[in-house]
Amino acid sequence: MAKRHELMKGSVDSLLLHLIAQQPMYGYQIIKELERRSQGYFKFREGTLYPALHRLEKAGLLLSRWQTLPSGQQRRYYYITDKGNRVLVEKRNQWQEFLVAVNLIVQPADA
Amino acid sequence: MAKRHELMKGSVDSLLLHLIAQQPMYGYQIIKELERRSQGYFKFREGTLYPALHRLEKAGLLLSRWQTLPSGQQRRYYYITDKGNRVLVEKRNQWQEFLVAVNLIVQPADA
DNA sequence: TATAATGCATAGCTATTCTATGTATTTTAA
DNA sequence: TTAAAATACATAGAATAGCTATGCATTATA
Numbered sequence A, B: 001m002a003k004r005h006e007l008m009k010g011s012v013d014s015l016l017l018h019l020i021a022q023q024p025m026y027g028y029q030i031i032k033e034l035e036r037r038s039q040g041y042f043k044f045r046e047g048t049l050y051p052a053l054h055r056l057e058k059a060g061l062l063l064s065r066w067q068t069l070p071s072g073q074q075r076r077y078y079y080i081t082d083k084g085n086r087v088l089v090e091k092r093n094q095w096q097e098f099l100v101a102v103n104l105i106v107q108p109a110d111a
Numbered sequence C: 001t002a003t004a005a006t007g008c009a010t011a012g013c014t015a016t017t018c019t020a021t022g023t024a025t026t027t028t029a030a
Numbered sequence D: 001t002t003a004a005a006a007t008a009c010a011t012a013g014a015a016t017a018g019c020t021a022t023g024c025a026t027t028a029t030a
Helices: A012-022 A027-037 A046-058 A082-106 B012-022 B027-037 B046-058 B082-106
Strands: A062-068 A074-080 B062-068 B074-080
Touching: A012 A027, A012 A046, A012 A062, A012 A074, A012 A082, A012 B082, A027 A046, A027 A074, A027 B082, A046 A062, A046 A074, A074 A082, A082 B012, A082 B027, A082 B082, B012 B027, B012 B046, B012 B062, B012 B074, B012 B082, B027 B046, B027 B074, B046 B062, B046 B074, B074 B082
Parallel strands: none
Antiparallel strands: A062 A074, B062 B074
């Protein structure tokens, strides 16, 4: 399943693309934003987030730039790429198809 | 994520419980039924299905009984248990919560 | 001044799903 | 009638994802 409908193995990549497409963000901010917006539902771990971000950057869907605050603090901001936006549209469609399929199983029109 | 919201790691177990709760089935039939009802979307592989069924049986959510057809053909039918039904209700609620959370990210009320 | 929060990162574990097989029987089509 | 396709169950091995646990460093708070 995973190869053909990546949604099943997790929605992490999609969620990250959605979020970063709305606004460039850095890792820690992503964790907090996902938690805030989902009203506490999503609590990403670093061990989930950072490898995912690196994976998405390596795939050319995101790109990152280090930014230095006046305080000297370093932050790594992630931006979505054109390719990332195209994939995002695809993933959104796939998600809808997946929901339809699940509903056909869970609430069958015919048994 | 996987430990707290199993849905993310895949919906295989939920789909199987839903299906078998509606009607006891054997493995091959499950593969065909999932494909038919989802209009071709779900195409479970044996390597996905059978380990999953064994897993669910071991967890006490399903139980199986061999049945012999007049032709002599053997089929292993799976039935949902009481525990399986309870877990099914839980999973359905979790799935709804997950959908709500995803929508809050994908279509944010506030950005 | 200790603790919590911010900020990035990786190593190792476990679980899940896939691919690729294997075996055997029954039905269908050439 | 016989080859091929469908039916039916099963597992080994590989890939991958997400988790736990940990490390380091800085800044804000109690």
